[in-house]
Amino acid sequence: MDAAIKKMLPAAYMDKPVTDRPTQEEAEAAVLTLLRWAGDDPTREGLIDTPRRVVKAYREMFEGYDKCPAEELGRTFEEVAGYDDMVVMRDISFHSHCEHHMVPIIGKAHVGYLPDGKVVGLSKLIRVVEIFAHRLQTQEAMTAQIANVIQDVLNPRGVAVVIEANHMCIEMRGIRKQGSVTTTATFTGAFRDNPEEQVRFMTMIKSGTITG
The missing domain is CATH 3.30.1130.10 (GTP cyclohydrolase I, C-terminal domain/NADPH-dependent 7-cyano-7-deazaguanine reductase, N-terminal domain)
Structure with a gap:
C-alpha cells in the first residue's frame, strides 16, 4: 500500500498496539493474581503452568493488535x-x-x-x-x-x-x-x-x- 495513503487511515487500521505491553513475567504474574482471586491454589499441579499457557493463548487470541487490516487490502486486481x-x-x-x-x-x-x-x-x-x-x-x-x-x-x-x-x-x-x-x-x-x-x-x- 502507498505510504501516503496509509498515513491518512485511522489508527484502528494500523499494525501497532495502542499501548506499551508489559513483560512476559508481568503478564504471568497478573494471571497468578487472578487465579488466587478466583479462589484456587496456583501452586497445585494442575495450575502451575497455567499463567504461561494463558499468556501464550492471549498472544494468539489478540494477535489482531499486531496486524494491519488495511495492508491486507493493499493488493488488488483490475x-x-x-x-x-x-x-x-x-x-x-x-x-x-x-x-x-x-x-x-x-x-x-x-x-x-x-x-x-x-x-x-x-x-x-x-x-x-x-x-x-x-x-x-x-x-x-x-x-x-x-x-x-x-x-x-x-x-x-x-x-x-x-x-x-x-x-x-x-x-x-x-x-x-x-x-x-x-x-x-x-x-x-x-x-x-x-x-x-x-x-x-x-x-x-x-x-x-x-x-x-
Whole structure:
C-alpha cells in the first residue's frame, strides 16, 4: 500500500498496539493474581503452568493488535473481464472477545462489496474479519470497522457487512440467556443509498442466490 495513503487511515487500521505491553513475567504474574482471586491454589499441579499457557493463548487470541487490516487490502486486481456486480463472502466464522468482560463472542460475518474497476483476493476479506475479531471488541464497532476499512482502502461503490454472533457475556453471566443471537449491519455507498441492493445482499447471504 502507498505510504501516503496509509498515513491518512485511522489508527484502528494500523499494525501497532495502542499501548506499551508489559513483560512476559508481568503478564504471568497478573494471571497468578487472578487465579488466587478466583479462589484456587496456583501452586497445585494442575495450575502451575497455567499463567504461561494463558499468556501464550492471549498472544494468539489478540494477535489482531499486531496486524494491519488495511495492508491486507493493499493488493488488488483490475483484470476482471468487466465484472462490476456484487462480490459476497458469507459465513466467515470468527471468535472475538467482549471488551466489557473479556469473554468470547462467537459468530459469523457476511461481507459484500460492489467493485469499481478492481477486486481484492477473497482470502483478504477473511483476514480483515480475523484481524478485527482478534482484538477486544463490541459487535457494533467490529461491524463498522470491517465495512469502513474496505470502503476506505478499496473505494468500491459500496460495502455491506452483517455479523451474527452469540455473546458469552450474556450466556455465561448476568442474565444467562443461552442461544440468543445478536445481528448487526453496516452499509456504505450504494448499499446504504439503495434499499434494493440491501435486499439483494441479504438474499444472497441467506440463500446463496442472486435475485433481481
